[in-house]
Amino acid sequence: MKSTITGGKVVLVGAGSGDPELITVKGMRWLQKADVILTDRLVSPEIIRSFAPAAAKVIYVGKQCRRGHSTPQATINELMVLYAQDGKTVVRLKGGDVSIFSNILDELQALQQNHISYEIVPGVTAALGAAAFAGMPLTARNYATSVRFLTAYKSDVVSETYWKELAQTDDTLVFYMSSETLRDVVKKLTANQIDASKKLAVIEQATTPQQKVYTSSLYAYDEALGGKNFFSPTLVIIGKVVDLHEQFRWVNEKAETTEYFKSEDVSNNENEQLALTA
Template identity: 45%
Template structure:
């Protein structure tokens, strides 16, 4: 779609902000000093009310019915979609930063307040796709730490530990775009467009992903969007869950006496099935590591047995590996699925299949009380961050 670029005097733009929480506050702060004729709708959180008073913006409880531009940031995807649809019906321009595909207007990031570039620094308008590792902040690479400390914007997934986010530039905006199997805070297309928009705005962006971004992390899809937009980017690899968690559980992925190869496999395909090459996966002398396979554990074990692996083959489930909430459950292909309900295992969980699992008893070394990351309280979403989305 071809866009028409317009410039408005903000004093004469009838703009309305829909949203009264943290997401709205983060967006409203970008309009400081613009003399924007902005009306805020809903019951404001105190910080947003204070900002409105500072800027001379109007606050009303009723939701808007007219205007030239609606800016929607409720923090709830379904609510954002509702108000975007309402704006479409009324023929009012709408900007929904969390869902760019719903927007009929795009607001470029303000770049005039950015500090001048330091000599030899990465040029502005650059995205660093950074692997955060499996949880322990001590497993970050030096380059990952450097990029976090230089970032203007950090766009992060659900499986980036709070301890790692705490290492980022305290002045950076932090935007959560996490996905669980049943709940996507922002669709993938929206994440891709967000990266493009922030980079075009002249910012140093860190796209922070758990593990390694090129191993079941959709990193390639996101870089393709940046490449199509002819934007500058780099990749900073991270320790993937398989290698980090195998080390922290004392389960070597290869061993001359047990496994001569290892396979990393996703237990949840794009089409929602678990239709894999089971004959190849059931070959002897290898270790299998399944990502995102907890919900299909019954199928995984059943198919491996049907295609030739012994029912007594050892298997391990590892919850929240490398963190204080690491839990290891071991068994066999035959018995572990029956015990799953009693184990109450929850994502993020990695599955390791093969004779190497038996080595945990002698090679296990990690004590959770020494962990540098507390992990995730619910297992599916990051713990609350005082600074998240606050700048």
């Protein structure tokens, strides 16, 4: 851990995958000590209401993947550094786990380059939360011996050679940030002759009161789910473990769902960011 001449510190905290009770005790305790909280969009607002000190400055720095306002990563890095150099305890609050498909490397490099003290507090990543709340053990005995976390948010992230391997493996496949390219994912796997007995599960807004699980054969995806627009965040699980959902589902889903993670009003944040980065 790097020392700092200012006495400030940045703590990168995983907030869990939606349900506010999934935050760790360690993460909760750091929030209670925070002077400044830089929070993502996919963090339950109940976490801030329950654990943030009344005097803490809360700044929304979420990214929305082509769905509106997004805070540049360079701005997030600069906010962390500037507040820590001012002697503040800064909590960088991220949805899920801090190290799974996040920009933590950029943030760690910025902190290290500026000699800022930091700590990493892990959280329940979306794959684990979604699988648990959908009754799908990711490595259930006789169903899968391992699991792969992937993303296919654009068409060239996964090579053609690797698509062939993914289609043939018995591993459980978990795709993050891939709802907009899901039809392409299905086409790649079926074109490479994935076992027809394997199913696909699409889990909307996992672990929240608005969770919804849709399942389908990969070869019948277009007929079953092809025209569906899913609420963000969406996680996709592919493999034999999807068969366990009907037997072990325990969450009572609502007939109609709404958006759980609302976009925050960031106008005040923008003014502050411009002042800080001027």
